Amino acid sequence: MKRNSMDRVIDTIEWLAAIFVGIVALNIFVAVILRKFFDTSIPDAYDFGSLLLGILIFWGIAATSYRGTHITVDLLWTAGSKRTKRWIDIFATLVLLFVVVVQTYTLFDKVLVTWRDNVLTYDLHLPTWPFFAVAWLGDVAAVLLIAIRTWRLIFQPELIEDHPEQHTSE
Template identity: 75%
Template sequence: MQIVWEASLKQSFMDRVIDTIEWLAAIFVGLVALDIFVSVLLRKFFNTSIPDSYDFGRMLLGILIFWGIAATSYRGGHITVDLVWTNVGPRARRWIDVFATLVLLFVVTVQTITLFDKVRQTYIDNVLTYDMNIPTWPFFAIGWLGDVSAVLLIAIRTYRLVFQPEALEDKHDANYNE
């Protein structure tokens, strides 16, 4: 009984981490939309703009991309080509997904390491926004945290593909239980 409760607690913690990361990605989508809406509104009706709106827009878009990678990495909701996958049995499907997820984990881990170097170099170079001279490295760091979150979620997905395939919720992975 104790082991079942601890496994349930771990799983619910992992699910809370996953949900938190997905909510953060959604918040960044809202921030980018709000920035665009307010910028267009100010430009169209008041002939003015937000100081550094271009810099904020491009940095928020970068943040959104990395947090979006994190959000799609766990669910497997990104574009895939399933020509071979659909023509094999459930066990082979599972191992194809494990292999693909391990490759994705490797690629995103390398990307995260190189992106950290970009954050560090931006900090060292003291890169500032054009109008208000705000340091840009915190925006890069938030994007990097999205990449770190992607690595975490891909690792959780890999673990669940191997040890708990029933814990994956999407229909794509439901075929493992056939």
């Protein structure tokens, strides 16, 4: 199957989310090893961990939103016809798009406030706004992917994978 530019954007965003998972895991692993075996710690390890976890959450929202692999309640969806299922998916995705757009707007305000107030980490006194900005970019990526999903649900439903619950073997 030929990959178009939208598919490459989706894949790139999902890879970035995976990289942030690795960075968070590495930070935790190194911090634990240093504490346990060398009786020392990474300066600002707690701040970095918290900030990286925030980044991971927002990029995770981006990664799960397009695939529809986030937590869902599908009681009505499973009982519906194929057409009803499609309309439920479109409605749910539009609601999700609205919520994430509002969230992205408010998070941008947090980036600006953190930058203006010159909020710094505890030990190294590094500015925290770049971490908030990377998290905000994850939210922007989520808006982009949800918009692509909405477009495809409405105009190109054949490009959307089947609902994840259809593939479970219970």
